Amino acid sequence: MTQSVLSRADDNLNASLERLFELVRIQSISTDPAYKGECRKAAEWLVAELVSLGFTASVRDTPGHPMVVAHHEGGKPDAPHVLFYGHYDVQPVDPIELWDTAPFEPTIKELNGSKVITGRGTADDKGQLLTFVEACRAYKETAGSLPCKVTILFEGEEESGSPSLKPFLEANAAELKADYALVCDTSMWDRDTPAISAGLRGLVGEEVVVTAADRDLHSGYFGGAAANPIHILTKALAGLHDDQGRVTLDGFYEGVEETPSQIKAAWETLGLTAEKFLGEIGLSVPSGEKGRSVLELTWARPTAEVNGIWGGYTGEGFKTVIAAKASAKVSFRLVGQQNPDKIREAFRAYVRSIIPADCSVEFHPHGGSPAIQLPYDSALLNTAKSALSDEWPKPAVIIGMGGSIPIVGDFQKMLGMESLLVGFGLSDDRIHSPNEKYELQSFHKGIRSWIRILDAIAA
């Protein structure tokens, strides 16, 4: 049976691509309220697709962007029940002028000898979630059903902190609970080697606004006597790291454990040097904590990063102004047992401690989730590893992940479900950046990989 389903997926490929293009054309930027209607449109498009595959599917309203929930009974009643998760929302596209082709007009083109699908969301996460939908289609069209019971949950707020997700999981726990979750929002190790992510960093997002005078000031009249909020903010941000690259917040490293030496050794055999990893993005010197490999730094160590900063005059020319306000967006990547709430409080206490008495500071939280570490001996993980190894040129590897997928923690905590993190992105997919792309091979073999994984899970 597997072979005929795989062949069906091959035959469907052009039509599958057409469907991906349709979804990418929908400008579902969740962080910007101007695109609210587009987010709903993406949800409605997905519901229509799933209904056409025999799912019971619906758009489910939330205080933010809607969820998509769908159910399909499998052919074998005793096979496990899986919940598949993806997100239909995408990141903003600025700076728009750096895109070679329009972000919401997907194309296929040759890039460094392989065919790629260009456009915002092709890799993160529309192309990825459709690999599963198209795997279901090939199954349905060949076997008349799916090999196991499948629930699907697509959210539309993953790129903006998922504010509606927890309440939705809580309110719909019974409906969403399955034996395992399958999450497709991660990357391959390289173009020949599939990967399963067993560790994920957590995330705390904070926006900080420092206010000094009650208006913008002329730097001639007031400069030297009046507080400058940009000075205060830059001082606070510059103090977040010591000269060893460690984060200076009180208690920041509570709950951070050293990575076991056998794991570090396995990562070393992957042969990813700092030169290779950073060379791809035009850099060469590892930043952050001294004396650690780039894989350890990005998979197993916590960080503090300023993601945006603004204040004063930023237009053409020059304006000799002392601004009234200065702002920054700051995020912390968490590992191990670091507590997001404690980290947020430590950051706020630190900033407050350096604000002069006549100035003020406001904080706006932007999401928080702890890190996740899956057990290395899980049966699900080993089943999937073997299925993936059958599809790709090289065997699958178990890796860590620098990014944050808060849903995985929520599935564990709220629904008691282990998650299998399998994705087909590549590190040069430029997700969150101009010229995002997804390899045609990722899409095609991604569909085939899910057919093999569903088969193995149902066996």
Added chain:
Amino acid sequence: MTQSVLSRADDNLNASLERLFELVRIQSISTDPAYKGECRKAAEWLVAELVSLGFTASVRDTPGHPMVVAHHEGGKPDAPHVLFYGHYDVQPVDPIELWDTAPFEPTIKELNGSKVITGRGTADDKGQLLTFVEACRAYKETAGSLPCKVTILFEGEEESGSPSLKPFLEANAAELKADYALVCDTSMWDRDTPAISAGLRGLVGEEVVVTAADRDLHSGYFGGAAANPIHILTKALAGLHDDQGRVTLDGFYEGVEETPSQIKAAWETLGLTAEKFLGEIGLSVPSGEKGRSVLELTWARPTAEVNGIWGGYTGEGFKTVIAAKASAKVSFRLVGQQNPDKIREAFRAYVRSIIPADCSVEFHPHGGSPAIQLPYDSALLNTAKSALSDEWPKPAVIIGMGGSIPIVGDFQKMLGMESLLVGFGLSDDRIHSPNEKYELQSFHKGIRSWIRILDAIAA
């Protein structure tokens, strides 16, 4: 004669205001190339006014915004020849949403019990330069001529570093040379007390752009290993001041002398406490160098200020990005003999010294001018002091000035002219900020003050 000229100015007041409104309505923002046409329009409007007063006047092209040059022979051939300087360009108006009335639709309204003229440029410098033009008008209409030979120079790039000014002075030195320069771009001590500024801080402007990776990065994939240019920039900017508020650049205080104790004592009698000075703008704690009065800090001490900063994601919501670039606009206020070129070089060398090997930095200069200190015993200064004291409720005072008027240095260096700095602004005029205003009294008594000063100079 003086009394009839003053009466004429009083009779003209409504028509003078109408003319000021016309000039304020022209959106001559020099720093933004989008307003190039409006700058020219302001220059042409001024030429037409001056021609109507019997000046030989013309718009004079430069590589930037045009100059206005005008000449008028005086009634007394042996009286001194004066050059009057002002600028017709204005600052940008952002943040536009904080204006109570539209910045380019001037109105007259009551504010704290006095009548004020609202609008961008009313105080800086359109209202001020018209006090002189309207003084000339009252003279012309009463006496048929002016009391002395007058040359006028209006520039349109004062708010954007005056790039065309030096070449223009050099090319037209013979035409512009006079016995004294009169510069109207400064403030009163308070609403009853006129002031003559004997010291002016210099200014060095720099834009700095730090580049790390060759693209924006996902902070999950790369955070902890890839350099973040916002971190580098904030570290550089935070290091500009030590914990005593002193600027840390190598050689920064070369050429800075302590203010003579009798001058400091005179300033102390003015009774401006930190509470009063800073209270006006919602602050209370003097920033900058410890242990110095606010007048000393703003009139006689050099500063380093960040006037703008930007990098990464600054829109709605959150984006977990590590930016490719981060930028800041930085300015230094200079005093005494500080050398602008040396300060600029010291800043660049300092920033370069903390840029990691795989990152880069660019600098863009935005103007530079040394500080000016006029002799306290100048005859011109004392003549004007006495004329002003006749017009206003309290005698004129000799003060310092925190702002920079590069033209004063250029007049001294290039044309060998001493400048008399008299202006009628108030410290709460909100110049460079939303809701800029100019007191109706400043405009009216300003016109009368110039009549008295011209009379005294020609006597």
